[in-house]
Amino acid sequence: MKKIWWIGGAVVVVVLALLVGPWAYGKFIAEDDAPAAVVSTQGAEAASGSIDGQWTVVAGQGDNQTAAGYTVHEILNGSSVTVVGTTGEVSGNAVVEGEKLTSGEVTVQVASIKTDSDRRDGQFTGNVMDISTYPTATFTIDSPVDLAAVPTDGTTATVTVSGTLTLKGQSKPVSVDMTVLHSGDSLIASGSIPVTWTDFGVEPPSLGFVTVDASGSVDFLVSLAAG
Incomplete structure (x- = not known):
């Protein structure tokens, strides 16, 4: 009789684990990532020179460290999660003439983009982005941008x-x-x-335990130094 009770109890535990597991994951484990970095004015100073000149992407300092990556929403094990992938492996340059941004390009090493999950990152760099064939992503300025309204007072x-x-x-x-x-x-x-991912030939994963939204964003923060 005790053996039968023990077996019945074990079955109940397994059933509860199957039913409660996804809920518990969503409530206690899965969390939204911190949002992508944006320009911070913390500790900003007045501009020390002209905005005109040649600029090169550098690592940056404090809250304004160069970074790029992506933001997506996914359903993971029944839980709604916002995922942010990011990397500091970003290069680029820009030219400003007559207070106009006349050219600029930013290049990102896609293989270095990371989230909080090695398993997710493996899917991203392999099946999703095929980094062996397409190792970089780029953003290039197409037409002049007026920067005359950019303040010189640290705002x-x-x-x-x-x-x-x-x-x-x-x-x-x-x-x-x-x-x-x-x-x-x-x-x-x-x-x-x-970004709508399929516009770029990128198929959002749908693997049963995870489904990624069809759209998201490509995010960047670049710190540039003159010269």
Whole structure:
């Protein structure tokens, strides 16, 4: 009799685990990632020189460290989660003439983009982005952008930038509202580009235990130094 009771109890435990497991995961384990980095005015200074000149992407400092990546929403084991992947392996340059951004390009090493899950990152760099064939993603300025309204007092301005985004070897025109800060001898910019993944030949994973939304964003914060 005791043996029968023990077996029945074990079955109940297993059933509860199957039913409660996804709920418990969503309530106690799965959490939204911190949002993608944006320009911070914490500790910002008045501009120390002209905005005109040649600028090169550098690592940055404090809250304004160069980073790029993506933001997606997914259903993971029944739980709604916002995922942010990011990397500091970003390079690029820009030219400002007559207070206009006349050219600029940012290149991201896709293989270095990481989230909090090695399993997710493996899917991203392999089946999703095929980094062996397409190791980089780029954003290039397509037309001049007026930066005359960017303050010199350590505060920010927002400008609209038209450019070309290249993901997985496919290039599409995009538009992004970019926040710009001219602090000391640094020029700092951030933005979030809305993306429908299949427009770039990227198929969002749908693997039973995880389903990724069809759209998301490509995010960037770049710190640039003159010279």
